[in-house]
């Protein structure tokens with residue numbers, strides 16, 4: 012039986028993994044994809060941000076795929092194979108704080124899985140705006156870069172050529188073997204990503220030496236809080252809250268994702284925050300009969316759940 016190729020997508024929080032994944036799906040209209048989305052939070056959001064196509068999307072929420080969820084990942088893979096859906100490529104997007112080597116291990120270490128799936132490549136998305144800071148603060152960011160076969164430098168449209176050069180230089184120090192490509196606007200990458208074939212077992216061993224003993228698996232004091240709540244959100248109050256949140260607390264918030272039901276708006280309103288920046292975009296229309304649930308995921312250090320809960324009460328339209 013032909014093995015199913017697997018591409019792992021890694022990269023620090025907010026680097027642009029889901030954006031990349033969406034564009035990858037668009038680039039190969041004839042491929043039949045299955046997608047595994049892993050989120051470090053109680054509520055899955057990324058699944059709803061993936062382009063609506065024929066793909067089967069499996070979400071692994073409430074934990075990090077590289078830690079406790081390895082067993083669950085194995086179950087999902089077995090279920091995938093037992094389902095009557097046909098697919099020829101599996102894309103796995105890990106959380107922004109996952110160690111990709113541990114995820115790769117699930118594909119290699121389990122003989123049952125290894126006989127059916129073939130790890131093809133690990134693609135690392137590097138946010139050129141924030142990478143230098145991330146590698147200073149979090150060892151996992153270094154592991155992600157060091158472990159990748161192919162590095163996509165995202166957000167090059169937002170920084171100077173000098174900044175891109177510095178990011179490239181730092182990454183090459185950590186991973187001189189990686190192939191690289193610059194991405195200027197989250198666009199489709201040129202490289203034939205599905206056929207990188209760079210995950211030969213010898214390479215895995217070579218890279219495993221880098222991470223051996225370092226898989227301590229304590230994600231430090233990084234926390235992820237998820238909130239779901241009903242009601243109409245007041246657009247002005249939401250904007251005010253976001254501006255305060257991102258201006259004052261950017262040192263503790265790595266990532267903010269929200270889907271909001273704004274009063275008077277027939278479409279979902281999506282807020283994307285990465286460190287001290289946020290972007291509001293109009294999403295798809297709320298379906299007829301669809302419950303208009305607001306969803307927020309916040310990842311960072313030292314965030315107080317109660318403070319956010321209190322705030323949520325104030326942005327609802329009374």
Ligand SMILES: Nc1nc2c(ncn2[C@@H]2O[C@H](COP(=O)(O)OP(=O)(O)OP(=O)(O)O)[C@@H](O)[C@H]2O)c(=O)[nH]1
Nearest residue numbers: 024025026027028029030107165166195196197283
């Ligand atoms: N300007 C610009 N923005 C980008 C690019 N790639 C991604 N973004 C934006 O960066 C933000 C985060 O992108 P995502 O694709 O959600 O990032 P992610 O890595 O999946 O985030 P997590 O799952 O939370 O770790 C979004 O607002 C994207 O639109 C790029 O090349 N240029």
